[in-house]
Amino acid sequence: MNIYYKKWFFPLIGLAFILFLTVILIPFVVGVFYSFTAWKGTFFFKNNALTYNPFSAIVGFDNYIAAINNEKFCNAFLYTIKFTVIAVIVINIVALVFALILTKINQGAGIFRTVFFMPNLLGGLALGFIWKFIFEIIFSKVFFGPDGLIAIDALTNMTQGNFKPLLALVILVVWQMAGYMMLIYITGLNNIPTDLYEAAKIDGASNFQQFKHITLPMLAPAFTIVFFLTLASCFKLLDQNIALTNGAFDTRLLALQILRTPSDTSPPNYGQAQAQAVIFFVLIAIVTLTQVILTKRKEVEM
Amino acid sequence: MPSKNNFGKIVRYIVLIIMSLYTLSPLALLILNSFKSQVEIDSSPTNFPTTWNFKYLISAMKQINFLQSFFITLIITIISVTIITLISSMAAWAMVRCKTKLSFVLFLMFVSAMLIPFQSVMFPLIHLADILNLKNIPGLIIMYSGFGLSLSVFLYHGFIKSIPKSIEEAAIIDGANIFQLFWHILFPLLKPITITVIILNSMWIWNDYLLPFLVLGNSSTKTLTLELYFAKMQSSQFGSPWELIFPAVLVSIIPIIVIFLLLQKHFVKGISAGAIKE
Amino acid sequence: MRKSIKISGLLMLVIFIASLLFTGCDSSGVSASKKDYDLYIFSSKGEITNQFEAMCKAYETEKGIKIKLYQIGSGTDHMEPLRIEMNSSNKPSIFSIQGLRELNEWETSCSVMDLNTATVPEFINLANNIPENLKLTLDGKANYGIPYNIEGYGYIVDKQMVTELFPSANVDKLINDIKLSSYDEFEKFVIAVDNYIKNNTSTKVILNSNSYELSKTKTNLTKNLTGVFSVAGAERWTYSDHMMNVTLGAIFKNPAEARNATDEKLDSMKGALTKYMKALDFKTSHAAGNEGALSRGADFINTTTCDYNKAIQRFAQNKALFIKQGNWANTNIEKINPEMTKRLVLLPVKMPMASSDIKCEGMNVEKFNSSIPVYVPNYFAINNLVSPEEQKLAQEFLVWLNTSETGKHYITNKFDFIPYNADKNLVLKDSINDSILSYVNENKTLPAAYHGITETWSKEVVGLELMEKYMTKPNWTTSDYENLADFAIKKWKELRYPDCINH
Structure with a gap:
């Protein structure tokens, strides 16, 4: 049997491999190579000399050192970390809470599920425009501004300043993703055998104890996935960042920072942008791999 | 006891209803404001429009070449998703059934690419596409197929692992060739995860902005999201033309929402299935 | 495991070689694919x-x-x-x-x-x-x-508004006198109009040594005024690109000169920049809001209340006398108040310069205060x-x-x-365009010197500093003026175009 499959291994996987090679691997490797050159987008420029040959424009680790010293890059890095930490925690809590509520009601669960999932259908750019309008006009003028219903300064002018747009992004992202994550938690909750709860009740466990000792551990696999998905998406967030503030007031997330690095100098420094992109990749790889390993280990323990 | 239960139930329903209203409010806002003029949107954004004026929707649809771009986006999405589904399922199947070191390494390679942010490959990819004369719609489809592989291979791999070999082995003994094996035996069993793959990929391909922007740019044939972007860019130097943006956005998300509402059950089942079986 | 590593290694080698081939055959060796255009x-x-x-x-x-x-x-x-x-x-x-x-x-x-x-x-x-x-x-x-064309900017003013503010005057002569007036006269003029708006007081103003009297009553048009200037506080480019550029016209003859400026020349900008701050302070202290006067603060830089659209709207709805914009604003104003676009004229952006602040060859204080930037x-x-x-x-x-x-x-x-190659006698459809042409014909133009420094300097650095630290403060002191001037000069030296560093 194995021989049969082995015969067909290459044909089956061949097309996927070629596609993958052309679209992802080769550009990635070339990108890494370019990050070591003085790439300016349409040409290479080293020692005041114009060249189209990348090999004669190699500058070693210069781009990487420049990237680390680049104040905007470091700011974007910190900003992204702050945003991701807050967003991941909030999304998880909201998704879990609503999953818990939805599994406890009998009628209408389907409708609510549909409603909560809908935000996930919209694309980043369109979403960003709508929420920009909401923050700037609805929040600031109608609801929470000085002439609004209740004046809450923290919710006014949320696209200005440095910290407020962070909250605005969190609100946006929670609105968009919580529904999707909630579905995953619901599936996880539904997979917990009810006899575990019954046994616990017979043993006299309170609701809280049941939650802590049965629900949470059994949700560990779902938690891993939700954590992984939200971590990766928040870290890489781009469209919504562009639509909401376009990076004004130092509100660039990493993805936007990389996109805009070429336009920060003239001639555009694509070499440094590429170096930043490689650092970005390494960061994401470290963060998500660590997360998966840690949560998998917890899963096994539970 | 019953009164406590009822109280809990009522609280839950109230919370759910409030959250549903909150969740739907941006969409409601979108609908209301798609019928107003710029001045009216500015002055009374949360009110019902004074007249349900369809002219903004119509002019927005014209501005974004709705029929053409909708059709183009549809074709791109359908073809890309079909390619992704077929190729990733075949690849995942091969890697699961053939437990060699090579297949393990290849699997890791496919999956780890999920971590590669688009920025890292963006510039060289476009350059390569230009050399290979792929800066057009077929090229876009090829790129989408490539980018969609990682997640889809991952999902299929997890799912196929739980399918016993015995069915296939029986078919092989009965003399089935590889095509029949794949198409008639395996693929039907993959229905749940296939739905997930189709839904997830369709969603991000339909809404994607950056890749079409880099590949197609301002060509005469644009995707829906790209049309939206260019319509906004060209019609406002400063400030935001809300009276164009709102109807344009509304018109571009209606198709997805309609499809979603029709196929809700499948969506929800698909997403959940994909999540746990890993 | 060792076998996995060997296989991974082989794989990576394949990929690496493929990539090298790709980078080798770069754009220079590529034959252009069939073109379907000429x-x-x-x-x-x-x-x-x-x-x-x-x-x-x-x-x-x-x-x-x-x-x-x-x-x-x-x-x-x-x-x-x-x-x-x-x-x-x-x-x-x-x-x-x-x-x-x-x-x-x-x-x-x-x-x-x-x-x-x-x-x-x-x-x-x-x-x-x-x-x-x-x-x-x-x-x-x-x-x-x-x-492509030439554009210009300055204080856009509606002749009809001026006529109704000064009913006994010959409006064209009055406009011309504002053009030629000194900064002091202009400052007093603005204060007088502001008093008129707020307290209905009618006084006389002196412009270019001629005296004019404000109307004793308010007409339907002038009733709408809430302030003298309509300012788009949320749009940095209005004060850090455009208004700053007017100042630079006192130092540099053209953008190339600005680009190649030496350190000494940059240091000499301090006087002019301080006067810029004084003019900016004055302008933003007499701004028009939706219902009443607008003062500096958090609202001033808010995109909801103070972006370009709002500023244009306020001007087109007759709430302000002046708006500092250029002929590109015509299409926006036309959407709101089409009649107005037939009566618009441009006036110079004046600053309290002294002769010692002017460092540009061939420029003097009078010419500076009666010219508008015109550029491509x-x-x-x-x-x-x-x-x-x-x-x-x-x-x-x-x-x-x-x-x-x-x-x-x-x-x-x-x-x-x-x-750009307009004939002297060309008459254009829009009154603003005609107004710009008249400045060109009289040779009363300033360059777009700000193009000689990166956009980062004007918008992201100086503009941001102005917006976040100054536009939110109700009162500026003289040391504020000088601090910003020093800051601007220091940052210019840091953000210059790379090949100019060796001066």
Whole structure:
């Protein structure tokens, strides 16, 4: 049997491999190579000399050192970390809470599920425009501004300043993703055998104890996935960042920072942008791999 | 006891209803404001429009070449998703059934690419596409197929692992060739995860902005999201033309929402299935 | 595990070799794929997309040349698509350069053709006849672009409003006297009008040594006034690009001079910059709001209440006397108050300069306070890296656009542009354009010197500093003025274009 499959291994996987090679691997490797050159987008420029040959424009680790010293890059890095930490925690809590509520009601669960999932259908750019309008006009003028219903300064002018747009992004992202994550938690909750709860009740466990000792551990696999998905998406967030503030007031997330690095100098420094992109990749790889390993280990323990 | 239960139930329903209203409010806002003029949107954004004026929707649809771009986006999405589904399922199947070191390494390679942010490959990819004369719609489809592989291979791999070999082995003994094996035996069993793959990929391909922007740019044939972007860019130097943006956005998300509402059950089942079986 | 590593290694080698092959065969070795057009134009002037497209169709029918047109707005994202197109195998033959700031990139990569090396005789003529102060050049010798049009800005004012404020005056003479008045006279004028708006007090003002009296009553029009200036506080470019640029007109003759400025020359800017702050302080202290006066604070920089749209709206709804904008604002004003666009005139942006602050050759305080910046916002450049045939077609197109009857008709009547090569007697449809032309004819213009420093300096650094630290403060002190001046000079030295550091 194995021989049969082995015969067909290459044909089956061949097309996927070629596609993958052309679209992802080769550009990635070339990108890494370019990050070591003085790439300016349409040409290479080293020692005041114009060249189209990348090999004669190699500058070693210069781009990487420049990237680390680049104040905007470091700011974007910190900003992204702050945003991701807050967003991941909030999304998880909201998704879990609503999953818990939805599994406890009998009628209408389907409708609510549909409603909560809908935000996930919209694309980043369109979403960003709508929420920009909401923050700037609805929040600031109608609801929470000085002439609004209740004046809450923290919710006014949320696209200005440095910290407020962070909250605005969190609100946006929670609105968009919580529904999707909630579905995953619901599936996880539904997979917990009810006899575990019954046994616990017979043993006299309170609701809280049941939650802590049965629900949470059994949700560990779902938690891993939700954590992984939200971590990766928040870290890489781009469209919504562009639509909401376009990076004004130092509100660039990493993805936007990389996109805009070429336009920060003239001639555009694509070499440094590429170096930043490689650092970005390494960061994401470290963060998500660590997360998966840690949560998998917890899963096994539970 | 019953009164406590009822109280809990009522609280839950109230919370759910409030959250549903909150969740739907941006969409409601979108609908209301798609019928107003710029001045009216500015002055009374949360009110019902004074007249349900369809002219903004119509002019927005014209501005974004709705029929053409909708059709183009549809074709791109359908073809890309079909390619992704077929190729990733075949690849995942091969890697699961053939437990060699090579297949393990290849699997890791496919999956780890999920971590590669688009920025890292963006510039060289476009350059390569230009050399290979792929800066057009077929090229876009090829790129989408490539980018969609990682997640889809991952999902299929997890799912196929739980399918016993015995069915296939029986078919092989009965003399089935590889095509029949794949198409008639395996693929039907993959229905749940296939739905997930189709839904997830369709969603991000339909809404994607950056890749079409880099590949197609301002060509005469644009995707829906790209049309939206260019319509906004060209019609406002400063400030935001809300009276164009709102109807344009509304018109571009209606198709997805309609499809979603029709196929809700499948969506929800698909997403959940994909999540746990890993 | 060892086998996995071996396999991974082999795989990586394959990929690496494939990639090397790819980087080796770069764009230079690529043969251009079949082109389905004769002339490729990349234009980044967003206001005229439909009309530009119509014009290209007219050219196609007249000459039988197929044009491929890529248009995009002049906002943040226009460089990215342009770079991609310039990097592809089918490059645009004509592309837009928005002034000195963008020239650097294309000049370094030898992508832009020096028009002195052109081949078509009529084109050489056209390029040579561009007025010296409007040429796109780094050193004064090379010539890199044909202007789209000229734009200008200043304090836009509605003649009707002025007439009703000063009913007993001859409005044209009054406007001319405001133009020629000194800063002190202008300051007192603004204060008097502000008092009139707030307290209905009618006083006399002196402008250019002539006396005028404010109306004793308020008319339906003047009742709407809530302040003197309509300011778009949320848009940094109005004060850090445009208003700052007026100041730079006291120091530099043209953008190239600003670009090549020495440290000493930059230090000499301090006086002018301090006066800039004083003028900015004064202006933003007399701003018009929706219901009453607008003062500096959090609301002032809020995009909801104070963005470009709102500022234009306030002016078009007669809530302010002046708005500092240029002829591009005409289309926006027309949407709200079309009648007004027939009566608009531009006035100079005045600053309390002393003779010692003026460092520019040939400039003095009187000329400074009676001139408006007039410059070319966007140029047509020819790609140095396309085939000679395409370059020839590009030259012929530009000649047609700027000299043929059809081309000129499009420029003046369809795009509503002020042609850079306007005849002295040309009368334009929009009153603002006419007003700008009159300044050009009198030689009372300032350059766009701010193009000599990166956009980062004006918008992201100085503009941001102004917006976050100053526009939110109700009161500025003299040391505030000087601090900003020092800050601006220090940052200019840090953010200069790279090849100028060795001065």
